[in-house]
Amino acid sequence: MSNSPLLPQRLASVLPRVVASLLLCLSLVALPQSVSAHGLPDGLVERGVQVIMRPEGMELSYRIGLNDPTLAGELERLQLGEDLDLATIAEDKATPETMQQAWKAYQERLEEIIPGQLTVTIQGEPIQLKWVRTSAGRDHHARLKIYYQADWKNELAGQVYEGKEFTIPFTLKDDSFRDAPGYHRIAFKGIGDIMVTESNTKPIVLRTPRILESELTEEEREEARNIVAKFYLEPEPVESWWQQFAASKYMSHGSVLLLLVGMAWVVMAGISHKKQQEGSSDTSET
Incomplete structure (x- = not known):
């Protein structure tokens, strides 16, 4: 009985440690859920277009991310599921071999159709994109990054002049995945002697706000899909x-x-x- 007055004091000294331990356990339990929240929900496609202008040529990287159930719908839309069990892919029950086959078929089709859905003009002239390579990865969902390039100087047949007074207009119109809900980001950047004077985008695609297209107005959606910029070639110093x-x-x-x-x-x-x-x-x- 003589120790009873000490009990509240002991509880008061131990209670903060107990609460801290409980909070730590809860945070560890919730960690996988918070990480998985970065994955894409079914039916949403994440896209990004990064344009890098160089004096010797243009590079365009097309990024796309989607989860496996959304991939099943894409394969069906593109009529690529004849030799695949789309039901198991949609339910996340497909074997690794099946998923590898599915992603390969999807990647090869995208490499073919994306250039036809991107309209690039420099100085008012259409520029042809040539496929270079494709890289694939997976974190919370699968991602593809398809690289294209264009020798824009040769395509303009010598109509390019150096100097700030000779600004060159650039436009890109992206008609890919018009009916697919999701995210779409674009960016335009100059490297080396390319000096960008005007642009409706940020220079780095990952710094562009990630907003659902369904939350944008029609005008905002078009602006989020199209690049309008101007640049000029810095003259080389006279030796x-x-x-x-x-x-x-x-x-x-x-x-x-x-x-x-x-x-x-x-x-x-x-x-x-x-x-x-x-x-x-x-x-x-x-």
Whole structure:
């Protein structure tokens, strides 16, 4: 009985530790749920288009992410499910071999059809996209990243001029997945001597807000799908005659050495001549 007054004090000292332990356990239990929340719900497709302009060419990467049940619907829409069990894919019960076959068929079809759904113009001229490579990955859902490129300077047949006064308009219209709900982000960036003066997008696609298209107005949806930008080519700095000569093929290491020896001889000869003049002037004065 004598220890009874100490019980509330002990509870008061232990209670914060108990509460902290309970909160830690709850956070650990909830962690898998919070991580899985980053996955895409069934029926939603995440898309992103990143355009990178370089003086030597343009690179376009098309990113797409969707879960396996949505993939089953895509395979059916594209009529690619004849040799696949779409029901098991839709229920997340397909074997790894089946999923590998399904993603391969889907990837190959996308590589073919995406260029026809992207309309790119530079200086008002249509630019053809050529497939380069495709990378695949999976975190909370499967992702594909398809790379295309275009030799835009050659396609414009020499109609490109350097300088800030010669801005070049760029447009991209994306008609892919018009009927598929989900996310769509676009970005336009210049690298090297490409100077972007105007753009309706951010330079990095991952920095673009991730908003459901269904929450946008028709005008906002079109703006989220299309890129309108202007850029110009920074002129290369003009080299002096000495820089051009030094960079020419005639300037071997031996030539440079001989040139330096000759310059040193000229300097020494000038100094010697000056000393002779000073000596003769002193003699005439005496």
